[in-house]
Amino acid sequence: MKRFAIITAGGIGTRMNATVPKQFLVLGNLPILMHSIKRFYDFDNSIHIILSIPEEYFEFWKQLLKKYKFEIKHRIVAGGNTRFQSIKNSLDRINEDGIVAVHDGVRPLVSKETIKRTFDTAEKYGNAVASCDIVFSLRKTENGKNFALNRNFYKEIQTPQAFNTGDLKRAYNVDFMEEFTDDASVFEAAGHKINLVKGNRENIKITSPEDLIIAEALLNRVF
Amino acid sequence: MKRFAIITAGGIGTRMNATVPKQFLVLGNLPILMHSIKRFYDFDNSIHIILSIPEEYFEFWKQLLKKYKFEIKHRIVAGGNTRFQSIKNSLDRINEDGIVAVHDGVRPLVSKETIKRTFDTAEKYGNAVASCDIVFSLRKTENGKNFALNRNFYKEIQTPQAFNTGDLKRAYNVDFMEEFTDDASVFEAAGHKINLVKGNRENIKITSPEDLIIAEALLNRVF
Numbered sequence: 001m002k003r004f005a006i007i008t009a010g011g012i013g014t015r016m017n018a019t020v021p022k023q024f025l026v027l028g029n030l031p032i033l034m035h036s037i038k039r040f041y042d043f044d045n046s047i048h049i050i051l052s053i054p055e056e057y058f059e060f061w062k063q064l065l066k067k068y069k070f071e072i073k074h075r076i077v078a079g080g081n082t083r084f085q086s087i088k089n090s091l092d093r094i095n096e097d098g099i100v101a102v103h104d105g106v107r108p109l110v111s112k113e114t115i116k117r118t119f120d121t122a123e124k125y126g127n128a129v130a131s132c133d134i135v136f137s138l139r140k141t142e143n144g145k146n147f148a149l150n151r152n153f154y155k156e157i158q159t160p161q162a163f164n165t166g167d168l169k170r171a172y173n174v175d176f177m178e179e180f181t182d183d184a185s186v187f188e189a190a191g192h193k194i195n196l197v198k199g200n201r202e203n204i205k206i207t208s209p210e211d212l213i214i215a216e217a218l219l220n221r222v223f
Numbered sequence: 224m225k226r227f228a229i230i231t232a233g234g235i236g237t238r239m240n241a242t243v244p245k246q247f248l249v250l251g252n253l254p255i256l257m258h259s260i261k262r263f264y265d266f267d268n269s270i271h272i273i274l275s276i277p278e279e280y281f282e283f284w285k286q287l288l289k290k291y292k293f294e295i296k297h298r299i300v301a302g303g304n305t306r307f308q309s310i311k312n313s314l315d316r317i318n319e320d321g322i323v324a325v326h327d328g329v330r331p332l333v334s335k336e337t338i339k340r341t342f343d344t345a346e347k348y349g350n351a352v353a354s355c356d357i358v359f360s361l362r363k364t365e366n367g368k369n370f371a372l373n374r375n376f377y378k379e380i381q382t383p384q385a386f387n388t389g390d391l392k393r394a395y396n397v398d399f400m401e402e403f404t405d406d407a408s409v410f411e412a413a414g415h416k417i418n419l420v421k422g423n424r425e426n427i428k429i430t431s432p433e434d435l436i437i438a439e440a441l442l443n444r445v446f
Contacts, residue, residue: 131362135428135430136379136380136381136428137379137380137404137405137407137408138377138378138379138380139354139377139378139380139407139417139419140376140377140378141376141377141378141419142376145416146378146417146419147411147417148402148404148405148407148408148411149377150402151404153363153364153365154361154362154363154364154372154377155361155362155363155364155369156359156360156361157359157360157361157362158359179371179373181360181371181374182360184360184362184371185360185371188370188371193368194362194369194370196362196364196369201431201433202433205358205359207358208424210424210425210441210444213440213441213444214437214440214441216440217436217437217439217440218433218436218437221433221436
């Protein structure tokens, strides 16, 4: 089955206090995004990689590719105003049957095993979403009150999230809703049942300077 | 109002692959537990600190105190077979009115501001529990299915959790139940409404070797 990966980094985060968007910051010896691309390439050298970044950074990205002698083949697609629109733009470039994994560009520490579990299950059952157990006490807030929950019934959702290409394109053929925080929620709204697979604990989303420090610390440990 | 802190480290974790329990491992220049004790002392030099550790480590702890020339005054209480029992044992030593904060010994990166918010609110309203927003997509699992939730209605719970001493002692005067994952759940089961205050993102619970690496990275950043 043909495999695609959409690495989504269309946004220009403001939480980093950095002059370049976080996805371009350097982690270890490479910009964050190049780590993410490399993970999918290392999993499957023949995977088709689509990178979604803001259009105004196309030229900057090309300079980075040269600077870091980064040669893994990928297509570049302009990000939209929202994550939802960025994914839509990227899906427009996929016109073949297969499985497409959507992955947050700022999760460079996804393991090969997590990627494999996601594709394996999606290839069998039509979709798969990486997830982890909740390791802290969890409470629900409601009308100014809050109460304890049994954390065993809840899951932290990560990416990659992989889907049959045609099914995901159809699912995205709707207007944006507030509840769409990831691709699984869009896919579910289209009537599909979601399959959860095990992610990896280190697969953190880098959104703050603290996260970057944590990722630096984990990098050599994981790979 | 008189202030107490129970630093709970009664367990002997097995996830660390270390020869000593995790609470005694060194973070930066001090064993994890000494960092935790120091946070509360730095917040209030007159706070009464009770440390709960396994009885078989009392001698080892005394050696550590000497080795690290650690002189912050604290009482040592034997941990029980469960966290619940350890807290009960510690509460038996408190016979005065005031506010007691219970804190996981393996959360050495709690900030002074988090401790202050917890005590301030508990002194006003009888209890306060440190918490953080959920920053990932969240799903609920049920009967082999799962569905997306609105994460804005959920909170990650941390420690410290602070309570009126008499109220907490009465709340703990029950048999253990599976749902008691923290002190707030015990207190809530006794009929109290829980007040949430803001924790700090770096206030992680060290339970795996990866967590220790992360904590090392954050240590110099936070303090």
